[in-house]
Amino acid sequence: MIALGLILLLAGILLGIPILTTIGVILLVVGAVLMLLGAVGRPIGGRSHYY
Secondary structure, eight states: HHHHHHHHHHHHHHHHHHHHHHHHHHHHHHHHHHHHHTTTOBBBBSOOOOO
């Protein structure tokens, strides 16, 4: 999710499409939150790991 967010963010900036930039930022934030919660051992949605 973080990789997809980064790709969309860069594509939005380079192509000048603001909706891609917005979606990229949202995916980066959500991916970072899920990564942090998974790293501290907190289960998310009943699963302790996402692969």
